[in-house]
Amino acid sequence: MIERLAVIGVGLIGGSLARALRAADAVGEVIGCGRSLENLKLALELGVIDDYVLEPGDAVADADMVFIAVPLGAIAGVFAKIKGRLPARAVVTDGGSVKGSVVSDARRVFGGNVPSWLVPGHPIAGTERSGVGSSFPDLYQNRRVILTPVPETDPGAVARVRAMWEQVGSEVTEMSVEHHDEVLAATSHLPHMLAFGLVDALARMRSNDEIFRYAAGGFRDFTRIASSSPEMWRDICLANAEALSGMLSRFGDEMNELSNTIRSADADALLSIFERARAARERYVDGLEPSTGAD
Amino acid sequence: MIERLAVIGVGLIGGSLARALRAADAVGEVIGCGRSLENLKLALELGVIDDYVLEPGDAVADADMVFIAVPLGAIAGVFAKIKGRLPARAVVTDGGSVKGSVVSDARRVFGGNVPSWLVPGHPIAGTERSGVGSSFPDLYQNRRVILTPVPETDPGAVARVRAMWEQVGSEVTEMSVEHHDEVLAATSHLPHMLAFGLVDALARMRSNDEIFRYAAGGFRDFTRIASSSPEMWRDICLANAEALSGMLSRFGDEMNELSNTIRSADADALLSIFERARAARERYVDGLEPSTGAD
Ligand SMILES: NC(=O)c1ccc[n+]([C@@H]2O[C@H](COP(=O)([O-])OP(=O)(O)OC[C@H]3O[C@@H](n4cnc5c(N)ncnc54)[C@H](OP(=O)(O)O)[C@@H]3O)[C@@H](O)[C@H]2O)c1
Ligand SMILES: NC(=O)c1ccc[n+]([C@@H]2O[C@H](COP(=O)([O-])OP(=O)(O)OC[C@H]3O[C@@H](n4cnc5c(N)ncnc54)[C@H](OP(=O)(O)O)[C@@H]3O)[C@@H](O)[C@H]2O)c1
Structure with a gap:
């Protein structure tokens, strides 16, 4: 007590x-x-x-x-x-x-x-x-x-x-402190950066009005976390700069690679990325209980 | 009829x-x-x-x-x-x-x-x-x-x-056909690539078991779309290669830039990205009716 x-x-x-x-x-x-x-x-x-x-x-x-x-x-x-x-x-x-x-x-x-x-x-x-x-x-x-x-x-x-x-x-x-900051960079800070980045990228496109109009449900779920507090996320970025910036630049490179895989029409490589992701997602995330929390 | x-x-x-x-x-x-x-x-x-x-x-x-x-x-x-x-x-x-x-x-x-x-x-x-x-x-x-x-x-x-x-x-x-493929690349195909890419990146990390254990609710929503059909998404990537690969590599570059902004501790730049994203998200997405659909 x-x-x-x-x-x-x-x-x-x-x-x-x-x-x-x-x-x-x-x-x-x-x-x-x-x-x-x-x-x-x-x-x-x-x-x-x-x-x-x-x-x-x-x-x-x-x-x-x-x-x-x-x-x-x-x-x-x-x-x-x-x-x-x-x-x-x-x-x-x-x-x-x-x-x-x-x-x-x-x-x-x-x-x-x-x-x-x-x-x-x-x-x-x-x-x-x-x-x-x-x-x-x-x-x-x-x-x-x-x-x-x-x-x-x-x-x-x-x-x-x-x-x-x-x-x-x-x-x-x-x-440990270091392990916490690495794990959270991956599971929370990186996803939030992608959500903020995606919404920001779309908002800056020509005809962004129309773009948001055709956003489907998956997009809404995906970007819900982009309405989190900007100040809080600024502070998190500054406080976990090393782990987060490393992961973010690695992710950026991977998206560039995926872009090349698509451009070169490598169907097998695409299929195996998507299969691996689906299997991992189902194995891990579906084992957790439902929740709505962010961060 | x-x-x-x-x-x-x-x-x-x-x-x-x-x-x-x-x-x-x-x-x-x-x-x-x-x-x-x-x-x-x-x-x-x-x-x-x-x-x-x-x-x-x-x-x-x-x-x-x-x-x-x-x-x-x-x-x-x-x-x-x-x-x-x-x-x-x-x-x-x-x-x-x-x-x-x-x-x-x-x-x-x-x-x-x-x-x-x-x-x-x-x-x-x-x-x-x-x-x-x-x-x-x-x-x-x-x-x-x-x-x-x-x-x-x-x-x-x-x-x-x-x-x-x-x-x-x-x-x-x-x-028009071209406009459809551009709009959908932004609102559906790009978000799916980020979700597949994020889950795949996390699954390949050391101690990925633990990483998924600490994934919070926001992460689950974000990655739900990564359990979509791998064959369907392979086909979509091949069919919309040009629009999608262009957006994806631009997004990859932006994530690399954001990584640099974080590394250089540019607090004001971070705040304005997150504020712009939150404002856009609220203005556009919250105006839509609730839904659960993907794609
Ligand atoms: N939100 C999440 O999802 C989440 C999850 C886990 C951990 N956290 C962490 O929890 C902490 C609080 O987050 P929150 O979501 O609860 O934020 P919040 O709802 O904005 O609450 C923060 C509170 O701190 C007060 N405050 C701000 N600056 C202050 C200062 N200089 N001195 C004294 N009080 C001050 C604010 O007072 P005023 O109302 O007067 O401004 C406000 O009441 C953060 O460190 C965040 O990283 C957040
Ligand atoms: N899922 C979405 O969120 C979504 C949204 C909008 C549009 N779309 C589009 O809708 C189309 C169908 O997607 P879906 O989600 O309905 O997929 P689905 O549930 O897998 O259904 C596809 C159907 O097509 C059949 N099929 C596969 N290859 C065939 C072939 N060579 N000849 C004849 N039938 C064949 C399959 O038969 P078997 O069962 O015998 O394999 C299956 O019944 C795709 O073009 C997709 O891009 C999908």
Whole structure:
């Protein structure tokens, strides 16, 4: 049982965790903290939080659990503001989509070492909408959460964060920071770049009005993720630049190769690419449970 | 009212048209024709057709409307077999996903000119499944059908084909063969190549098992279209090679550029790409009605 949870960034991710812990009767009091009064007032009205403050340092002062769910570019600033303000029993975790940048922000702000009470984490759950108004208590039900503890991390802190996520229905796994960022570059960041890139490419074509008119259902599903928050994706690109840019340029080269295969009318090569993809897609993806989450 | 409809290729597309016309009470008798007895027997059992024959020439002999819905690579063969066997009142249309290849097949088989009774067409509807077992009467409801008549085409034939599609709930538009193949390369063929390419790229990564395990919901939607028929997509690539390979290599170059933008940490450039894409996606795609069709 968490006595006092501080949520820094009460948006889709932070708001949904607060709602889920309340629904599971796993939290006493929830204190919200954020940038704009407007969003915090809405969170209070919606019953997502019990109270709010505008200073992260004040928010964490009496907390036993802290969840940081601001955009990746704002995490270092939150670290700087909570520095020296945490009670001894407090554990801090975050929901950032990239872990390497969070860990290096922590090293920078806290003087070389990652504090033992910080458990970097990432719920593989989300939608293409933002803000506390889009948050809902079931977001994490049957979803995976990845924790990426570093050598300095206290195993007791990891256990408390794991227990929190399990109480809202998630399956928790641990992996290294580098591995997390590689895997997510492939499964989430690259697909989002393709969706953004495709929509952008089509929007720039002559007669793009007509082009979108003839887009079929498959296209709509494919590009739904292109309505995700531009700021969030800018931050993800900057934070996971190395893994993502590598994959993206490899993918670009492969599309150029596929273009050549089509141009040279190599029917057998085309068939085997499509068969391999279909088999892989069916083997892996159809084994997962249905879901609608992005990121 | 169609008296006798011949469907050559009673799969998803051909079977669904037969079912839809029956449901609309817009057809007398439906005669099926195909490659395998097995599929035709199933079509008969399911009540999709009233009878079947194995020779396209026999199927069309008494028909007033003929719908060719075989893979693109088999269309020339069907033309050769119906040559000289059509009654004078018959109109022929097809459902092939590329129109340039159908028209050039026709010119080749029928001696230079496209016959006046041939109305090349393409329903923008489908799913990622194949075969008559996947066909259903509502497939064309509220979907678009594109007809691409050529100068030789009889306007009366176009009118009859248009009326048929309208009776099953479709909205019919006309455009040139070249324009159709360009628009579809952008809205359907390119997205399918990206989905096939993404799944194939991920399947070839080290630890691909794990990669697919962490794939989130957005990824599943994105790649659903990668389980479409490999043979159909091979044929589409070969038939629309020029438009598609051009777009694909341009897209490949753009992904390489985006990779460089990420590597050089150009935050403003990234934000404006993602904002442009989100705005375009919302403006165009959310204006369409929901659907689940591929292709
Ligand atoms: N969306 C997804 O699919 C998803 C999935 C997994 C992980 N994540 C990660 O979760 C985090 C939050 O994403 P989200 O989707 O919940 O975004 P969101 O709905 O936009 O919420 C972000 C919240 O952070 C606040 N905020 C922004 N800048 C801040 C700052 N400098 N200081 C304090 N608060 C600030 C915002 O306040 P205002 O409302 O006042 O601007 C907002 O309430 C990101 O790190 C993202 O990478 C997202
Ligand atoms: N699927 C889509 O999303 C979609 C959408 C719009 C247009 N199209 C176009 O519609 C056409 C049919 O696609 P589909 O999805 O309906 O495929 P499908 O479900 O596989 O049906 C194709 C049918 O054609 C028959 N066939 C194959 N080769 C033949 C041949 N040489 N002679 C006679 N019959 C033959 C098959 O018979 P067997 O069962 O005996 O093999 C099968 O019944 C294609 O040209 C495709 O480009 C497809």
